[in-house]
Amino acid sequence: MTTLTDAWGWLTDSTHWTGPDGVGQRLLEHLVLTVVCLVLSCLIALPIALVLGHLGKGGALAVNLSNVGRAVPTFAVLVLLLLTPLGEIGEGPTVVALVLFAVPPLLTNAYVxxxxxxxxxxxxxxxxxxTGRQMLWRVELPLALPMVLGGVRIAAVQLVATATIAALAGGGGLGRIITAGFNRASTPQVVAGAVLVAAFALLVEGLFEVVERAPGWARGRAAA
Known part of the structure:
Protein backbone atom coordinates (compact mmCIF):
# COMPACT_ATOMS: atom_id res chain seq x y z
CA MET A 1 0.00 0.00 0.00
CA THR A 2 2.99 2.29 0.50
CA THR A 3 3.56 2.58 -3.24
CA LEU A 4 -0.09 3.45 -3.88
CA THR A 5 -0.04 5.99 -1.07
CA ASP A 6 3.11 7.57 -2.44
CA ALA A 7 1.61 7.59 -5.95
CA TRP A 8 -1.46 9.37 -4.60
CA GLY A 9 0.82 11.85 -2.87
CA TRP A 10 2.62 12.46 -6.18
CA LEU A 11 -0.68 13.07 -7.98
CA THR A 12 -1.98 15.46 -5.35
CA ASP A 13 1.22 17.51 -5.29
CA SER A 14 0.34 20.72 -7.15
CA THR A 15 3.96 21.24 -8.22
CA HIS A 16 3.67 18.18 -10.51
CA TRP A 17 0.76 19.70 -12.44
CA THR A 18 2.33 22.92 -13.68
CA GLY A 19 5.29 23.89 -15.81
CA PRO A 20 6.62 22.51 -19.12
CA ASP A 21 6.99 19.03 -17.64
CA GLY A 22 3.84 19.11 -15.56
CA VAL A 23 0.82 16.86 -15.87
CA GLY A 24 -1.23 19.60 -17.52
CA GLN A 25 1.25 20.06 -20.36
CA ARG A 26 1.77 16.31 -20.81
CA LEU A 27 -1.97 15.72 -20.84
CA LEU A 28 -2.41 18.36 -23.55
CA GLU A 29 0.36 16.77 -25.63
CA HIS A 30 -1.24 13.36 -25.19
CA LEU A 31 -4.64 14.69 -26.24
CA VAL A 32 -3.28 16.43 -29.35
CA LEU A 33 -1.35 13.32 -30.42
CA THR A 34 -4.40 11.11 -29.91
CA VAL A 35 -6.73 13.42 -31.84
CA VAL A 36 -4.29 13.86 -34.74
CA CYS A 37 -3.74 10.11 -35.08
CA LEU A 38 -7.45 9.37 -34.75
CA VAL A 39 -8.40 11.90 -37.45
CA LEU A 40 -5.74 10.58 -39.83
CA SER A 41 -6.82 6.99 -39.18
CA CYS A 42 -10.47 7.86 -39.88
CA LEU A 43 -9.52 9.65 -43.10
CA ILE A 44 -7.71 6.52 -44.26
CA ALA A 45 -9.93 3.71 -43.01
CA LEU A 46 -13.50 4.99 -43.17
CA PRO A 47 -13.70 5.94 -46.88
CA ILE A 48 -12.28 2.53 -47.84
CA ALA A 49 -14.63 0.66 -45.50
CA LEU A 50 -17.74 2.60 -46.53
CA VAL A 51 -17.13 2.21 -50.26
CA LEU A 52 -16.23 -1.47 -50.03
CA GLY A 53 -19.15 -2.09 -47.69
CA HIS A 54 -21.48 -0.39 -50.15
CA LEU A 55 -20.12 -2.35 -53.10
CA GLY A 56 -19.90 -5.62 -51.18
CA LYS A 57 -16.62 -6.48 -52.89
CA GLY A 58 -13.07 -6.70 -51.60
CA GLY A 59 -14.02 -5.81 -48.05
CA ALA A 60 -13.04 -9.12 -46.49
CA LEU A 61 -9.59 -8.91 -48.08
CA ALA A 62 -9.10 -5.33 -46.93
CA VAL A 63 -10.15 -6.19 -43.37
CA ASN A 64 -7.86 -9.22 -43.24
CA LEU A 65 -4.92 -7.24 -44.58
CA SER A 66 -5.46 -4.46 -42.08
CA ASN A 67 -5.72 -6.95 -39.23
CA VAL A 68 -2.31 -8.36 -40.14
CA GLY A 69 -0.94 -5.17 -38.62
CA ARG A 70 -2.30 -6.21 -35.23
CA ALA A 71 0.19 -9.08 -35.16
CA VAL A 72 3.09 -6.61 -35.30
CA PRO A 73 3.73 -4.76 -32.00
CA THR A 74 3.34 -1.01 -32.34
CA PHE A 75 6.63 -0.52 -30.51
CA ALA A 76 8.42 -2.69 -33.08
CA VAL A 77 6.93 -0.60 -35.90
CA LEU A 78 8.05 2.57 -34.13
CA VAL A 79 11.62 1.29 -33.76
CA LEU A 80 11.80 0.35 -37.45
CA LEU A 81 10.43 3.73 -38.49
CA LEU A 82 13.01 5.49 -36.33
CA LEU A 83 15.71 3.82 -38.44
CA THR A 84 14.31 5.32 -41.64
CA PRO A 85 14.56 8.93 -42.86
CA LEU A 86 11.15 9.44 -41.27
CA GLY A 87 12.89 9.20 -37.91
CA GLU A 88 14.31 12.67 -38.46
CA ILE A 89 10.85 14.26 -38.68
CA GLY A 90 9.88 14.96 -35.07
CA GLU A 91 7.00 12.76 -34.01
CA GLY A 92 6.48 11.47 -37.56
CA PRO A 93 7.39 7.85 -36.70
CA THR A 94 5.08 7.86 -33.68
CA VAL A 95 2.16 9.23 -35.68
CA VAL A 96 2.63 6.68 -38.46
CA ALA A 97 2.93 3.78 -36.00
CA LEU A 98 -0.19 4.85 -34.10
CA VAL A 99 -2.20 5.43 -37.28
CA LEU A 100 -1.35 1.93 -38.51
CA PHE A 101 -2.43 0.63 -35.11
CA ALA A 102 -5.78 2.43 -35.20
CA VAL A 103 -6.82 1.57 -38.77
CA PRO A 104 -7.92 -2.09 -38.22
CA PRO A 105 -10.77 -1.48 -35.72
CA LEU A 106 -12.02 1.47 -37.77
CA LEU A 107 -11.98 -0.46 -41.02
CA THR A 108 -13.47 -3.63 -39.56
CA ASN A 109 -16.34 -2.01 -37.68
CA ALA A 110 -17.31 0.32 -40.52
CA TYR A 111 -17.28 -2.48 -43.08
CA VAL A 112 -19.26 -4.87 -40.87
CA THR A 131 -28.38 6.41 -57.02
CA GLY A 132 -25.54 4.48 -55.42
CA ARG A 133 -24.20 7.61 -53.76
CA GLN A 134 -27.62 8.52 -52.39
CA MET A 135 -28.10 5.04 -50.96
CA LEU A 136 -24.68 5.21 -49.33
CA TRP A 137 -25.18 8.59 -47.65
CA ARG A 138 -28.93 8.56 -46.98
CA VAL A 139 -29.63 4.92 -46.18
CA GLU A 140 -26.62 2.70 -45.48
CA LEU A 141 -24.37 5.09 -43.57
CA PRO A 142 -27.08 6.35 -41.16
CA LEU A 143 -28.02 2.76 -40.31
CA ALA A 144 -24.39 1.68 -39.98
CA LEU A 145 -23.43 4.72 -37.93
CA PRO A 146 -23.61 3.01 -34.50
CA MET A 147 -21.10 0.38 -35.66
CA VAL A 148 -18.91 3.03 -37.26
CA LEU A 149 -18.88 5.05 -34.05
CA GLY A 150 -18.11 1.88 -32.12
CA GLY A 151 -14.97 1.45 -34.21
CA VAL A 152 -14.00 5.07 -33.59
CA ARG A 153 -14.47 4.54 -29.85
CA ILE A 154 -12.27 1.43 -29.83
CA ALA A 155 -9.58 3.18 -31.86
CA ALA A 156 -9.67 6.27 -29.64
CA VAL A 157 -9.30 4.30 -26.40
CA GLN A 158 -6.51 2.17 -27.87
CA LEU A 159 -4.70 5.29 -29.05
CA VAL A 160 -4.89 6.91 -25.62
CA ALA A 161 -3.39 3.80 -24.05
CA THR A 162 -0.72 3.28 -26.72
CA ALA A 163 0.32 6.91 -27.29
CA THR A 164 2.61 6.53 -24.28
CA ILE A 165 5.20 5.07 -26.69
CA ALA A 166 5.76 8.61 -27.98
CA ALA A 167 7.99 9.16 -24.95
CA LEU A 168 10.31 6.37 -26.09
CA ALA A 169 10.95 8.29 -29.32
CA GLY A 170 11.54 11.57 -27.53
CA GLY A 171 7.98 12.82 -27.95
CA GLY A 172 5.59 14.25 -25.42
CA GLY A 173 2.50 12.96 -23.71
CA LEU A 174 1.78 11.19 -20.45
CA GLY A 175 4.36 8.56 -21.31
CA ARG A 176 7.04 11.12 -20.40
CA ILE A 177 5.87 10.97 -16.80
CA ILE A 178 6.30 7.19 -16.78
CA THR A 179 9.73 7.20 -18.44
CA ALA A 180 10.90 10.00 -16.13
CA GLY A 181 9.82 7.85 -13.21
CA PHE A 182 11.87 4.94 -14.52
CA ASN A 183 14.89 7.17 -15.02
CA ARG A 184 14.61 8.43 -11.45
CA ALA A 185 13.87 4.96 -10.07
CA SER A 186 10.65 6.46 -8.69
CA THR A 187 8.03 3.73 -8.59
CA PRO A 188 5.31 6.11 -7.26
CA GLN A 189 5.80 8.38 -10.29
CA VAL A 190 5.59 5.41 -12.66
CA VAL A 191 2.37 4.26 -10.99
CA ALA A 192 1.00 7.81 -11.03
CA GLY A 193 1.71 8.08 -14.77
CA ALA A 194 -0.01 4.75 -15.41
CA VAL A 195 -3.03 5.89 -13.38
CA LEU A 196 -3.27 9.09 -15.42
CA VAL A 197 -3.21 7.15 -18.70
CA ALA A 198 -5.85 4.71 -17.43
CA ALA A 199 -8.05 7.56 -16.18
CA PHE A 200 -7.74 9.36 -19.52
CA ALA A 201 -8.69 6.18 -21.41
CA LEU A 202 -11.71 5.63 -19.15
CA LEU A 203 -12.77 9.25 -19.65
CA VAL A 204 -12.64 8.86 -23.44
CA GLU A 205 -14.59 5.61 -23.17
CA GLY A 206 -17.20 7.33 -21.03
CA LEU A 207 -17.57 10.25 -23.44
CA PHE A 208 -18.18 7.91 -26.36
CA GLU A 209 -20.65 5.94 -24.26
CA VAL A 210 -22.60 9.15 -23.60
CA VAL A 211 -22.64 9.98 -27.32
CA GLU A 212 -23.76 6.48 -28.28
CA ARG A 213 -26.62 6.66 -25.78
CA ALA A 214 -27.88 9.94 -27.22
CA PRO A 215 -31.39 9.70 -28.76
CA GLY A 216 -30.18 10.07 -32.34
CA TRP A 217 -27.68 7.23 -32.04
CA ALA A 218 -30.20 5.06 -30.22
CA ARG A 219 -32.68 5.43 -33.05
CA GLY A 220 -30.00 4.52 -35.56
CA ARG A 221 -29.07 1.42 -33.54
CA ALA A 222 -32.69 0.32 -33.30
CA ALA A 223 -33.22 0.82 -37.04
CA ALA A 224 -30.08 -1.22 -37.79
Whole structure:
Protein backbone atom coordinates (compact mmCIF):
# COMPACT_ATOMS: atom_id res chain seq x y z
CA MET A 1 0.00 0.00 0.00
CA THR A 2 2.99 2.29 0.50
CA THR A 3 3.56 2.58 -3.24
CA LEU A 4 -0.09 3.45 -3.88
CA THR A 5 -0.04 5.99 -1.07
CA ASP A 6 3.11 7.57 -2.44
CA ALA A 7 1.61 7.59 -5.95
CA TRP A 8 -1.46 9.37 -4.60
CA GLY A 9 0.82 11.85 -2.87
CA TRP A 10 2.62 12.46 -6.18
CA LEU A 11 -0.68 13.07 -7.98
CA THR A 12 -1.98 15.46 -5.35
CA ASP A 13 1.22 17.51 -5.29
CA SER A 14 0.34 20.72 -7.15
CA THR A 15 3.96 21.24 -8.22
CA HIS A 16 3.67 18.18 -10.51
CA TRP A 17 0.76 19.70 -12.44
CA THR A 18 2.33 22.92 -13.68
CA GLY A 19 5.29 23.89 -15.81
CA PRO A 20 6.62 22.51 -19.12
CA ASP A 21 6.99 19.03 -17.64
CA GLY A 22 3.84 19.11 -15.56
CA VAL A 23 0.82 16.86 -15.87
CA GLY A 24 -1.23 19.60 -17.52
CA GLN A 25 1.25 20.06 -20.36
CA ARG A 26 1.77 16.31 -20.81
CA LEU A 27 -1.97 15.72 -20.84
CA LEU A 28 -2.41 18.36 -23.55
CA GLU A 29 0.36 16.77 -25.63
CA HIS A 30 -1.24 13.36 -25.19
CA LEU A 31 -4.64 14.69 -26.24
CA VAL A 32 -3.28 16.43 -29.35
CA LEU A 33 -1.35 13.32 -30.42
CA THR A 34 -4.40 11.11 -29.91
CA VAL A 35 -6.73 13.42 -31.84
CA VAL A 36 -4.29 13.86 -34.74
CA CYS A 37 -3.74 10.11 -35.08
CA LEU A 38 -7.45 9.37 -34.75
CA VAL A 39 -8.40 11.90 -37.45
CA LEU A 40 -5.74 10.58 -39.83
CA SER A 41 -6.82 6.99 -39.18
CA CYS A 42 -10.47 7.86 -39.88
CA LEU A 43 -9.52 9.65 -43.10
CA ILE A 44 -7.71 6.52 -44.26
CA ALA A 45 -9.93 3.71 -43.01
CA LEU A 46 -13.50 4.99 -43.17
CA PRO A 47 -13.70 5.94 -46.88
CA ILE A 48 -12.28 2.53 -47.84
CA ALA A 49 -14.63 0.66 -45.50
CA LEU A 50 -17.74 2.60 -46.53
CA VAL A 51 -17.13 2.21 -50.26
CA LEU A 52 -16.23 -1.47 -50.03
CA GLY A 53 -19.15 -2.09 -47.69
CA HIS A 54 -21.48 -0.39 -50.15
CA LEU A 55 -20.12 -2.35 -53.10
CA GLY A 56 -19.90 -5.62 -51.18
CA LYS A 57 -16.62 -6.48 -52.89
CA GLY A 58 -13.07 -6.70 -51.60
CA GLY A 59 -14.02 -5.81 -48.05
CA ALA A 60 -13.04 -9.12 -46.49
CA LEU A 61 -9.59 -8.91 -48.08
CA ALA A 62 -9.10 -5.33 -46.93
CA VAL A 63 -10.15 -6.19 -43.37
CA ASN A 64 -7.86 -9.22 -43.24
CA LEU A 65 -4.92 -7.24 -44.58
CA SER A 66 -5.46 -4.46 -42.08
CA ASN A 67 -5.72 -6.95 -39.23
CA VAL A 68 -2.31 -8.36 -40.14
CA GLY A 69 -0.94 -5.17 -38.62
CA ARG A 70 -2.30 -6.21 -35.23
CA ALA A 71 0.19 -9.08 -35.16
CA VAL A 72 3.09 -6.61 -35.30
CA PRO A 73 3.73 -4.76 -32.00
CA THR A 74 3.34 -1.01 -32.34
CA PHE A 75 6.63 -0.52 -30.51
CA ALA A 76 8.42 -2.69 -33.08
CA VAL A 77 6.93 -0.60 -35.90
CA LEU A 78 8.05 2.57 -34.13
CA VAL A 79 11.62 1.29 -33.76
CA LEU A 80 11.80 0.35 -37.45
CA LEU A 81 10.43 3.73 -38.49
CA LEU A 82 13.01 5.49 -36.33
CA LEU A 83 15.71 3.82 -38.44
CA THR A 84 14.31 5.32 -41.64
CA PRO A 85 14.56 8.93 -42.86
CA LEU A 86 11.15 9.44 -41.27
CA GLY A 87 12.89 9.20 -37.91
CA GLU A 88 14.31 12.67 -38.46
CA ILE A 89 10.85 14.26 -38.68
CA GLY A 90 9.88 14.96 -35.07
CA GLU A 91 7.00 12.76 -34.01
CA GLY A 92 6.48 11.47 -37.56
CA PRO A 93 7.39 7.85 -36.70
CA THR A 94 5.08 7.86 -33.68
CA VAL A 95 2.16 9.23 -35.68
CA VAL A 96 2.63 6.68 -38.46
CA ALA A 97 2.93 3.78 -36.00
CA LEU A 98 -0.19 4.85 -34.10
CA VAL A 99 -2.20 5.43 -37.28
CA LEU A 100 -1.35 1.93 -38.51
CA PHE A 101 -2.43 0.63 -35.11
CA ALA A 102 -5.78 2.43 -35.20
CA VAL A 103 -6.82 1.57 -38.77
CA PRO A 104 -7.92 -2.09 -38.22
CA PRO A 105 -10.77 -1.48 -35.72
CA LEU A 106 -12.02 1.47 -37.77
CA LEU A 107 -11.98 -0.46 -41.02
CA THR A 108 -13.47 -3.63 -39.56
CA ASN A 109 -16.34 -2.01 -37.68
CA ALA A 110 -17.31 0.32 -40.52
CA TYR A 111 -17.28 -2.48 -43.08
CA VAL A 112 -19.26 -4.87 -40.87
CA UNK A 113 -21.73 -2.08 -40.11
CA UNK A 114 -22.27 -1.38 -43.80
CA UNK A 115 -22.73 -5.04 -44.67
CA UNK A 116 -25.09 -5.48 -41.72
CA UNK A 117 -27.62 -3.01 -43.10
CA UNK A 118 -30.89 -4.75 -43.94
CA UNK A 119 -30.69 -5.65 -47.64
CA UNK A 120 -34.45 -5.19 -47.91
CA UNK A 121 -34.07 -1.54 -47.00
CA UNK A 122 -31.31 -1.16 -49.59
CA UNK A 123 -33.44 -2.81 -52.27
CA UNK A 124 -36.36 -0.54 -51.39
CA UNK A 125 -34.11 2.51 -51.73
CA UNK A 126 -32.90 1.27 -55.09
CA UNK A 127 -36.49 0.70 -56.15
CA UNK A 128 -37.25 4.33 -55.31
CA UNK A 129 -34.68 5.37 -57.89
CA UNK A 130 -31.88 6.36 -55.55
CA THR A 131 -28.38 6.41 -57.02
CA GLY A 132 -25.54 4.48 -55.42
CA ARG A 133 -24.20 7.61 -53.76
CA GLN A 134 -27.62 8.52 -52.39
CA MET A 135 -28.10 5.04 -50.96
CA LEU A 136 -24.68 5.21 -49.33
CA TRP A 137 -25.18 8.59 -47.65
CA ARG A 138 -28.93 8.56 -46.98
CA VAL A 139 -29.63 4.92 -46.18
CA GLU A 140 -26.62 2.70 -45.48
CA LEU A 141 -24.37 5.09 -43.57
CA PRO A 142 -27.08 6.35 -41.16
CA LEU A 143 -28.02 2.76 -40.31
CA ALA A 144 -24.39 1.68 -39.98
CA LEU A 145 -23.43 4.72 -37.93
CA PRO A 146 -23.61 3.01 -34.50
CA MET A 147 -21.10 0.38 -35.66
CA VAL A 148 -18.91 3.03 -37.26
CA LEU A 149 -18.88 5.05 -34.05
CA GLY A 150 -18.11 1.88 -32.12
CA GLY A 151 -14.97 1.45 -34.21
CA VAL A 152 -14.00 5.07 -33.59
CA ARG A 153 -14.47 4.54 -29.85
CA ILE A 154 -12.27 1.43 -29.83
CA ALA A 155 -9.58 3.18 -31.86
CA ALA A 156 -9.67 6.27 -29.64
CA VAL A 157 -9.30 4.30 -26.40
CA GLN A 158 -6.51 2.17 -27.87
CA LEU A 159 -4.70 5.29 -29.05
CA VAL A 160 -4.89 6.91 -25.62
CA ALA A 161 -3.39 3.80 -24.05
CA THR A 162 -0.72 3.28 -26.72
CA ALA A 163 0.32 6.91 -27.29
CA THR A 164 2.61 6.53 -24.28
CA ILE A 165 5.20 5.07 -26.69
CA ALA A 166 5.76 8.61 -27.98
CA ALA A 167 7.99 9.16 -24.95
CA LEU A 168 10.31 6.37 -26.09
CA ALA A 169 10.95 8.29 -29.32
CA GLY A 170 11.54 11.57 -27.53
CA GLY A 171 7.98 12.82 -27.95
CA GLY A 172 5.59 14.25 -25.42
CA GLY A 173 2.50 12.96 -23.71
CA LEU A 174 1.78 11.19 -20.45
CA GLY A 175 4.36 8.56 -21.31
CA ARG A 176 7.04 11.12 -20.40
CA ILE A 177 5.87 10.97 -16.80
CA ILE A 178 6.30 7.19 -16.78
CA THR A 179 9.73 7.20 -18.44
CA ALA A 180 10.90 10.00 -16.13
CA GLY A 181 9.82 7.85 -13.21
CA PHE A 182 11.87 4.94 -14.52
CA ASN A 183 14.89 7.17 -15.02
CA ARG A 184 14.61 8.43 -11.45
CA ALA A 185 13.87 4.96 -10.07
CA SER A 186 10.65 6.46 -8.69
CA THR A 187 8.03 3.73 -8.59
CA PRO A 188 5.31 6.11 -7.26
CA GLN A 189 5.80 8.38 -10.29
CA VAL A 190 5.59 5.41 -12.66
CA VAL A 191 2.37 4.26 -10.99
CA ALA A 192 1.00 7.81 -11.03
CA GLY A 193 1.71 8.08 -14.77
CA ALA A 194 -0.01 4.75 -15.41
CA VAL A 195 -3.03 5.89 -13.38
CA LEU A 196 -3.27 9.09 -15.42
CA VAL A 197 -3.21 7.15 -18.70
CA ALA A 198 -5.85 4.71 -17.43
CA ALA A 199 -8.05 7.56 -16.18
CA PHE A 200 -7.74 9.36 -19.52
CA ALA A 201 -8.69 6.18 -21.41
CA LEU A 202 -11.71 5.63 -19.15
CA LEU A 203 -12.77 9.25 -19.65
CA VAL A 204 -12.64 8.86 -23.44
CA GLU A 205 -14.59 5.61 -23.17
CA GLY A 206 -17.20 7.33 -21.03
CA LEU A 207 -17.57 10.25 -23.44
CA PHE A 208 -18.18 7.91 -26.36
CA GLU A 209 -20.65 5.94 -24.26
CA VAL A 210 -22.60 9.15 -23.60
CA VAL A 211 -22.64 9.98 -27.32
CA GLU A 212 -23.76 6.48 -28.28
CA ARG A 213 -26.62 6.66 -25.78
CA ALA A 214 -27.88 9.94 -27.22
CA PRO A 215 -31.39 9.70 -28.76
CA GLY A 216 -30.18 10.07 -32.34
CA TRP A 217 -27.68 7.23 -32.04
CA ALA A 218 -30.20 5.06 -30.22
CA ARG A 219 -32.68 5.43 -33.05
CA GLY A 220 -30.00 4.52 -35.56
CA ARG A 221 -29.07 1.42 -33.54
CA ALA A 222 -32.69 0.32 -33.30
CA ALA A 223 -33.22 0.82 -37.04
CA ALA A 224 -30.08 -1.22 -37.79
Missing amino acids: GMRGVDRGVVQAARGMGM
